[in-house]
Amino acid sequence: MFVLITGLLLGGTYALIAMGLNLQYGVARIMNLANGEMLVAGGFAAFWVFTAGQVSPVAALMVVAPVAFAVNWLIYRFMLRPLVTRAKTRGALEVDSILATFGLSFAMVGVMTWAFGGGYFNYAYLSERVDIFGSSYGQNRVVAFALATLIAVALWLWLNHTRAGLRLRAVSVNPDAARLVGIDVPAVSALAFGLGGAVTATGGALISMFFTLDASVGVLFTMKALIIVIMGGVGDIRGTVVAALILGIAETFVARVIDPGLTLAAAYVLFLGVLLFRPQGLFGKKPT
Amino acid sequence: MKRRTLMATAAALAFGLAGVTAASAQETIKLGAAAPLSGPLAGGAAVTHWPAVKLWVHQVNERGGLKLAGGQATIELVEYDDQTNPQQAIQAAQRMATQDNVDFMVSPYSTGLNLAAAPIFAQLGYPQITGTAVTNQQPELAAQFPSMFFVLGRTGVMAEDTAKVLVDLRDKGEIGNRVALVNVADAFGIEMVGISRGVLEAAGFEIVYETSYPLGTQDLAPVIDGAKASNPDAFIAWSYPGDTFALTDQAIVQKFEPKVFFTAVATAFPGYGARFGANAEGVMGMGGVNPDDPAFKAFAEAHVALNGQGPDYWASAATYATLEILGQAIEATGTKDRAVVMEYLKDRSNSYETILGPVQFNENNDNERYWTVGQWQNGVFKGVAARGRDGAAPIQLKQGWQ
Amino acid sequence: MTAQEVRALILGAIALGIVALLPLYDTGYLLSIGTTMAMFAVLATSWALFSGPTHYISLATAAFFGLGTLVTGLGFQTLPFWLLPIIAAVAGAVLAALVGLVTLRLSGVYFVIFTLGLAEFVRQIVTWVQNRTGQRGMYVLTSITEREIYWQLIGMLALVFVTGWLIARSRLGFALRIIGNDETVAKHSGINTALAKVLLFMVSGSVAAVVGAMLAPRYVYIEPSTSFAAILSFQVVIMALLGGTGRLWGPLAGVIPFTLLWEFISRQAPNQTLLLLGLTFLLIVYVLPGGFVGLHARLRRRFGAGGH
Numbered sequence: 002m003f004v005l006i007t008g009l010l011l012g013g014t015y016a017l018i019a020m021g022l023n024l025q026y027g028v029a030r031i032m033n034l035a036n037g038e039m040l041v042a043g044g045f046a047a048f049w050v051f052t053a054g055q056v057s058p059v060a061a062l063m064v065v066a067p068v069a070f071a072v073n074w075l076i077y078r079f080m081l082r083p084l085v086t087r088a089k090t091r092g093a094l095e096v097d098s099i100l101a102t103f104g105l106s107f108a109m110v111g112v113m114t115w116a117f118g119g120g121y122f123n124y125a126y127l128s129e130r131v132d133i134f135g136s137s138y139g140q141n142r143v144v145a146f147a148l149a150t151l152i153a154v155a156l157w158l159w160l161n162h163t164r165a166g167l168r169l170r171a172v173s174v175n176p177d178a179a180r181l182v183g184i185d186v187p188a189v190s191a192l193a194f195g196l197g198g199a200v201t202a203t204g205g206a207l208i209s210m211f212f213t214l215d216a217s218v219g220v221l222f223t224m225k226a227l228i229i230v231i232m233g234g235v236g237d238i239r240g241t242v243v244a245a246l247i248l249g250i251a252e253t254f255v256a257r258v259i260d261p262g263l264t265l266a267a268a269y270v271l272f273l274g275v276l277l278f279r280p281q282g283l284f285g286k287k288p289t
Numbered sequence: 290m291k292r293r294t295l296m297a298t299a300a301a302l303a304f305g306l307a308g309v310t311a312a313s314a315q316e317t318i319k320l321g322a323a324a325p326l327s328g329p330l331a332g333g334a335a336v337t338h339w340p341a342v343k344l345w346v347h348q349v350n351e352r353g354g355l356k357l358a359g360g361q362a363t364i365e366l367v368e369y370d371d372q373t374n375p376q377q378a379i380q381a382a383q384r385m386a387t388q389d390n391v392d393f394m395v396s397p398y399s400t401g402l403n404l405a406a407a408p409i410f411a412q413l414g415y416p417q418i419t420g421t422a423v424t425n426q427q428p429e430l431a432a433q434f435p436s437m438f439f440v441l442g443r444t445g446v447m448a449e450d451t452a453k454v455l456v457d458l459r460d461k462g463e464i465g466n467r468v469a470l471v472n473v474a475d476a477f478g479i480e481m482v483g484i485s486r487g488v489l490e491a492a493g494f495e496i497v498y499e500t501s502y503p504l505g506t507q508d509l510a511p512v513i514d515g516a517k518a519s520n521p522d523a524f525i526a527w528s529y530p531g532d533t534f535a536l537t538d539q540a541i542v543q544k545f546e547p548k549v550f551f552t553a554v555a556t557a558f559p560g561y562g563a564r565f566g567a568n569a570e571g572v573m574g575m576g577g578v579n580p581d582d583p584a585f586k587a588f589a590e591a592h593v594a595l596n597g598q599g600p601d602y603w604a605s606a607a608t609y610a611t612l613e614i615l616g617q618a619i620e621a622t623g624t625k626d627r628a629v630v631m632e633y634l635k636d637r638s639n640s641y642e643t644i645l646g647p648v649q650f651n652e653n654n655d656n657e658r659y660w661t662v663g664q665w666q667n668g669v670f671k672g673v674a675a676r677g678r679d680g681a682a683p684i685q686l687k688q689g690w691q
Numbered sequence: 692m693t694a695q696e697v698r699a700l701i702l703g704a705i706a707l708g709i710v711a712l713l714p715l716y717d718t719g720y721l722l723s724i725g726t727t728m729a730m731f732a733v734l735a736t737s738w739a740l741f742s743g744p745t746h747y748i749s750l751a752t753a754a755f756f757g758l759g760t761l762v763t764g765l766g767f768q769t770l771p772f773w774l775l776p777i778i779a780a781v782a783g784a785v786l787a788a789l790v791g792l793v794t795l796r797l798s799g800v801y802f803v804i805f806t807l808g809l810a811e812f813v814r815q816i817v818t819w820v821q822n823r824t825g826q827r828g829m830y831v832l833t834s835i836t837e838r839e840i841y842w843q844l845i846g847m848l849a850l851v852f853v854t855g856w857l858i859a860r861s862r863l864g865f866a867l868r869i870i871g872n873d874e875t876v877a878k879h880s881g882i883n884t885a886l887a888k889v890l891l892f893m894v895s896g897s898v899a900a901v902v903g904a905m906l907a908p909r910y911v912y913i914e915p916s917t918s919f920a921a922i923l924s925f926q927v928v929i930m931a932l933l934g935g936t937g938r939l940w941g942p943l944a945g946v947i948p949f950t951l952l953w954e955f956i957s958r959q960a961p962n963q964t965l966l967l968l969g970l971t972f973l974l975i976v977y978v979l980p981g982g983f984v985g986l987h988a989r990l991r992r993r994f995g996a997g998g999h
Contacts, residue, residue: 007510014508032800080973087980092746095800097976099748100932103925104972111966114327119335120598121555123534123564130542138510139542212507213534215332217373220921221505224811231804256511261502262474262819269812273805277793280801327965329916369961375910375917377957380723384958387720404830404912408837413719426830433832474818476914482822501822503815504916 003136004257005250010138012249013146016153016242017204018222019229024156024197027236028173029190031081032095034102036226037219038109039198043069043205044214045113048122058126058206059144065206066199073198077191080105085190106219113216123213141210148207152200153242160238169193173236228272234282244283247271316362318355318625320346321369321385322395323406328373330399333530336558338398338421340596341608342366344588345616347595355616358623367391375405382409392625393615400424400477407434414627416634418614420607423447425480427653438634438650440614441607442659442676444477447575448484450661450674454573454684455523455549456492463686464548469498469521471512471536473529481527481553497521507531513539516547523549530555533574534564541568546689549573557603557663557670569665571687576603577663577672579680584644602663602670610643617641646678703852711845714838722837726909728950729844730902734923735931735942736851737898740858741891742928743936744867750924751790751806754813755783755896757919759903761817764829764913772835776843776901783900784893786813791889807921814919821915829913843905851898855939858894863887933975935984944983 022036033039046065047058084101088094127144130137160166171179172189180186208214229248233240248268255267275283322342325334346364349355354363367389371378378397385391386409394410396419397403403422410417411434418438424430425445430437458464468489472478478501486496498519502512509532516524524547526536533555540550555561556574565572578585580602588609592600600606618633618641619625633639640649648656658677663670664684671682713725734752742749759779766775794805858864866887869877877884907913934945956967979986 003514004511007514011508011510032803083977092799095803096748096932097980099803100929101973101976103929104969104976107965107969107972109969110327111963111969114331115963115966119326119331121332121336121530121534121558121560123560125564125566128538128541130544136514137543139538211535211538213531215335217328217331218531224807224921227804228808231801252508253511256502256508257515260819261471261500261506261509261512261515262822263815264506265503266812266815266819269808269815272808273812276797276801276805280797326962369957370964372957372964373917374920374922375912376727379909380727380954381957383720383723384954388958401910401912401914401917405910407911408909409723429830429832472822474822475916476912479818479822501819503818 008250008253010142012246013149015245016149019226021197021201022226023230023241028193031098035106037223038106039201040205041219043202044209047206047209069202070195070199074195077194145207234285237284240284317365318362319391321367321391323369323371323381324398325373326370330373334398337604345612378402378406382406386413411436418611420611427655431654438654440656452488464522467497467521469516469524472527474501475504478527507535509535517545525551527553541690548686550687558601559599573664577660578602580669588644610645613643614641726841731946734927737895739931739936739942741895744871748803749806752924752927754810755899756903759900760907760918763904763907776904779900779904780897783897787893787896791892814915833908835908935982937984941984
């Protein structure tokens, strides 16, 4: 039971890390290597409002999410859109976006180091224990899990039951066909990218409740997010959530039952296994 | 009109420059410093390394500089970011020595970067007095790199003293025989855990739980759960900053309450006390200082005044001390001739007055007197075990978490 | 050999010969930049041997490089030093073959992420084994100087160029060019695409391992967290793409300016190094699509500059 719940909580954390990237890559076709830095930036924002004004990180989301949306929308509109226009093939866009967002991640680390210094950031918020089935867990992790669930469900409903969501999915499946049926592909892509960024920054704000962050730590989160998105299948929120939970539970299981030293190795084995036997990801559709 | 303004500006500039050259007729000592401002170790360097370096330079210049034979010389600091990358650390050391022609260099931050830069220091004859390299290979290293001096201490001794703290407590009947031992799977953690396992087993302790976790892991609930299930008297974690915080956090959440709770790097950071408040009380960690020592007190106050943050209770002081040693060697010889200063440093009869207390180097260029184990007591991380240092505070058992 | 090839060969040999004289001129600052440059030149050129024709972006360089440093770290006390790069080459080739056989059917971004994961996976396994066996960070204390490392790397660079040239002339090179253009066509014309790709991946993997083995003495202290650091893989990719992968000399045209630029930024803006590097990356992506090779080709087209 402990393994299962800890694993689920960890899976929730992973979902927070990866959902935004899925939107960005799945719809806007940008393999965003600056994902982790956006996450850390969200965490810094939460840290800042918490220490400056004792504002709870959850309340801070009201500000963090819209700001992150705007920033990411602008990044897409002015930085990445030209690359999309320029790219002749999907492969060319992938190469360009990997290079560009890698540069962006460096620049963001630079800006954060300049703004916040290079030191470690953490704070105590809701770090009391809560008992579930006889074992204790951090309240902040449970809250983060609940909010991750909320975000995932909201995104799923929005994507599947609204016209705007339908447009996003259409672009995700086939941008060219979407344009033919009159969808403004650039606008939808910008929306998806901005939304993805907002989700990622939200995740960062929540994760900062129990993670120690510093300006340079983002790359670790980017790696995790990439793995989860690819594992779950690009362009499908359910896939990302399921992959995140599987990874969380698997890592916790290995850590508790086999050897914590092998947790990451186990995660990679799982990931490599999925890639080999189901390259399109758990929920991905076979490329046509 | 326009041209005239231009001329005036140019003239002003020229005079300005002349002014600068005139002012620099007062001798300066160029001091190069390359350490992480970015990369994985930037967080640690921002707490321990940079503030201590800046403080020393600031203080020396405040009092007019170092005394050379020909008068006083102020310090001019040349800084570079080595990006936590050995490649860059090597290049930065080369650059400082051969392009900026610095007179002396601050040693880099961390064991790995210190060793990557060591051949350059040795080759070009720069003293490398390090306050952040912990190793057990001082004899081999000093033979290979005669310019390298070690202030922070030996890993073997650190691990031994940690074990000795447990032995003392057990012999007094305060704790039992059961130890849980975990480590971050990195060169540092592996080395420390190896030594402490040996020492503990030789002393008759039972290792009831032992495990490692990958570098960068902050989800440590399973580790704490495993440790708790083994019901140990003492919990020893050879951890790095992120995991030090995460282990403590999980121990509190899961009410894991051994009588000795030890986490390694970052336990001595002021941020640890700030983050855990009353719960930090009784937590043990690597290093320590004598906080009642007036020299340390003055250092801590000046550190806060200049940097807006306190020093950590371990390597901050050691880093600062490396510069005190360098400064004293320069003043004693009255020259910035590196060869002469190096000779002075190698003379083992010389002793240096530092905020750590007196420091002397042995035949392996190694300082033999340093704090090994510390403990949070009344909001301060006090040294409780040391080699050759006075003022160790009595050890307290860890009371339960609040 | 055509007359043109002979000319290129002679020019290349002369250029390498001149470059190899650097340590006689300066053993300090220039040499340390030269060594870094030579290291990236070998890595980027060998990377492009595989990725250029196949269009697979591999981020596995760090995995092979780290493996090479380990070989030296483990073996330098017991084995003669000349043997270590050979062992590293074999180890790198074996790892590349294993990975290649199972993954090269993945396409595009899946391969990219897989190779990124590979370096991390290998590092995790290595640290776990080290932890199990109680082995610590390795101190590679040798009498090897930077000058010798530089010469080894220059020798390696010559070897990579010759290999690349031979491959381009061989059936393998022909097959790869077809794969790069259209894999389906290649399959239909009876080319064993998998074998061709794996062979080339092995070449680039073993070169990276050799470079790791050669550089270990320069790092002195070998710990997985630095020798497997993913940043290396990215650096190699960016330098190679900046140069352009269409030509054998392409990556070199990226490595030289990039190393100099990196050094320039590190020197001029110690507090903003990362920020400026990031902005430079962006600039490269926007201003120089297709790298210097692309620029070269465009200029040629524009001015109709001739010859061929």
